[in-house]
Amino acid sequence: MPNSGSSKPGSKVSDPQHSQKLLRVLRTFWQEQSFHDALLVVDGEELPVQKNILAASSPYIRTKLNYNPPKADGSMYRIELQGVSMAIMKQILDYVFSGEISVSEETIQDMVQASDLLLMTDLKSLCCQFLESCINAENCIGIQLFSLHYCLYHVHYVATEFLQTHFHDVALTEEFRELPPNRLCEVLAMEKLNVGNERHVLEAVVRWFAHDPEDRRVHMKEVMSAVWLQGLDVSYLREQAMGEPLMREVIREYCQAFLEAGQPHGADLLAAFKPRGYSECIVIVGGEDRNTRKPTAEMHCMCPLYDPNRQAWIKLQSMSIARIGHGVVAAEGFLFVMGGTDEQNTVLNSGEKYDPDSNTWSTIPPMLQARQNFGVVELDGLIYVLGGENDVTELITVEVFDPHFSTWKMQTSMTMIRKVGCYASMNKKIYAIGGGSYGKLFDSVECFDPKTQQWTGLCPLKERRFGSVACGVGQELYVFGGVRSQENDNPEQRHMTTCKSEFYHDEMRRWMLLDDQNLCIQTSSSFVYGAVPIGASIYVVGDLDTGTSFDYIREFRRSTGTWHRTKPMLASDLSKTTCAALRIANCRLFRLQLSQGLFRIRV
Incomplete structure (x- = not known):
């Protein structure tokens, strides 16, 4: 028998199904209208509820209860809600007890409004995921406006990107033709269309005009001011001036002065030229200057899909602080840099944000912990910082940054130290891969689900490694480069060798070696700095030893599974840098190239 007089605490035991069992019983009480102690009044209808359940689910109702507590006379407490229908409220109550809710394109707007009123942030996040999945040419403009009204910032960003990318299809929809003049001007003013x-x-404007010529004629001067006339060919305008009546009217009234002046040439053409669209650029930030061996604040970009020579970097505005061992990631149209060490070898917690539209940097709030050589990934508009080390110890902590509210918050820590590991996001989850600690190399992989705030183990890599880079695309996860110790009978004669590239498919649930292993030869002289997905390819940046020379960027084509040369390494290329993919407006790139004497982008 145990000693009843012992003062030692007992071991804790737990039932993992406890919360689910309790919710099922509470849901039964609600369905049977048992043990209710309040009436929820919605649209004049009464619904029996339990105050404590509602208060736990909705901060809004909890505040109402605090400011208007139940009366002491024992009368039934009434909670009156306005702006929510009974049908939506019943669905929300069902969600409270089950964690699941059925939404459709017909009900999503009412559900967002209700979750916003009740301050139910988790339900609002689920609505955001549904809205993102619904975005198409027919509704992207409406979703863009609706999401901004309810502060669904990531949904607004996704809808805006879709509008810019698929403007051809959007301009043919009823939603586009129904736009009010001021909203149409906002759309046409977008540089990245x-x-x-x-x-x-111009043709989209004429279609919009044709939808209601009498009422819209008075707004055409304002609308046409958003059209970049310098981008129109004079011969095209003269041809269209002989066509349909409305097109003739538009050209006669708003393009005649441009036609009489004629197409600009030479310096005048360059000064007026404003190419629409955008380029997905490889951006490299900071690192080490190869000559001085000191940290640098420089930043450059390259457009691999549009620059056939792929030799010239476009110089962008430098950071305010030289950094090495830092993290860089693109999120919500901006580039974020944080952490690393400066020229005095001080480990930093500071961060900066780069705006490609203005080519400027601004500071962001510092991280909760200073760190270097860490992982950073973007997921659903949030930036996650993982692991790394400070000047004292290795870290397993995880922080998340919300770019729209400029706030940092701690998350569930990783399960183990992963010094010089690699990190990526794929299919709404974050993956921590490989790395090492205390002289050991890891082949382990763990996965973090932000919904459950839990880390789970995954199928291990084929090869142990550290110093590799990872990249998630769709349902595929790629790991490139890194090094490991080569097996040898004599431990004293072991040396480092470059690891093979691997990929993981979310449905297959296992790692496989790539068929083409020509990223670099298997020597320890190759180092990888980052992997950037652009289009159907992944571009790996690093000091890549090809056997006869070094490449700085190599392209992996996912469709064929093959490697291709992209850019040889030059002495001016940064060492130990970080990189990311960033969407930059073509007109901004053109101006930068013009000022730097570069004309290799096709616009």
């Missing part, structure tokens, strides 16, 4: 030729913008 993917139109190829400005005539598509």
Whole structure:
């Protein structure tokens, strides 16, 4: 028998199903209208509820209860809600007890409004996921406006990106033709509209005008001011001036002065030229200067899909602080840099944000912990910082940054130290891969689900490694480079060798070696700095030893599974840098190239 007089605490035991069992019983009480102690009044209808359940689920109702507590006379407490329908409220109550809710394109707007009123942030996040999945050419403009009204910032960003990318299809929809003049001007003013030729913008304006010519004629001067006339070909305008009546009217009234002046040439053409669209650029930030061996604040970009020579970097505005061992990631149209060490070898917690539209940097709030050599990934508009080390110890902590509210918050820590590991996001989850600690190399992989705030183990890599880079695309996860110790009978004669590239498919649940292993030869002289997905390819940046020379960027084509040369390494290329993919407006790139004497982008 145990000693009843012992003062030692007992061991804790737990039932993992406890919360689910309790919720099922509470749901039964609600369905049977048992043990209710209040009436929820919605649209004049009464619904029996339990105050404590509602208060636990909704901060809004909890505040109402605090400011208007139940009366002591024992009368039934009434909670009156306005702005929510009974049908939506019943669905929300069902969600409270089950964690699941059925939404459709017909009900999503009412559900967002209700979750916003009740301050139910988790339900609002679920609505955001549904809205993102619904975005198409027919509704992206409406979702863009609706999401901004309810502060659904990531949904607004996704809808805006879709509008810019698929403007051709959007301009043919009823939603586009129904736009009020001020909203139409906002759309046409977007520099990143993917139109190829400005005539598509003009034709979209004429279709909008034709939808209601009498009422819209008075707004046409304002609307046409958003069309970049310098991007229109004079011969095209003269041809269209002989066409349909409304097109003739638009050209006669708003393009005549441009036609009489004629197409600009030379310096005048360059000064007026404003190409629409955007380029997905490889951006490298900070690192080490190869000559001085000191940290640098420089930043450059390259457009691999549009620069056929792929030799010239476009210089962008430098950071305010030189950094090495830092993290860089693109999120919500901006580039974020944080942490690392400066020229005095001080480990930093500071961060900066780069705006590609203005080519400027601004500071962001510091991280909760200073760190270097860490992982950083973007997921659903949030930035996650993982692991790394400070000047005292290795870290397993995880922080998340919300770019829209400029706030940092701690998350569930990783389960183990992963010094010089690699990190990526894929399919709404974050993956921590490989790395090492205390002289050991790892092949283990763990996965973090932000919904459950839990880390779970995954199928291990084929090879143990550290110093590799990872990249998630769709349902595929890629790991490139890194090194490991080569097996040898004599431990004293072991040396480091470059690891093979691997990929993981979310449905197959296992790692496989890539068929083409020509990223670099298997020597310890190759180092990888980052992997950037652009289009159907992944571009790996690093000091890549090809056997006869070094490449700085190599392209992996996912469709064929093969490697291709992209850019040889030059003495001016940064060492130990970090990189990311960033969408930059073509007109901004053109101006930068013009000022730097570069003309290799096709616009």
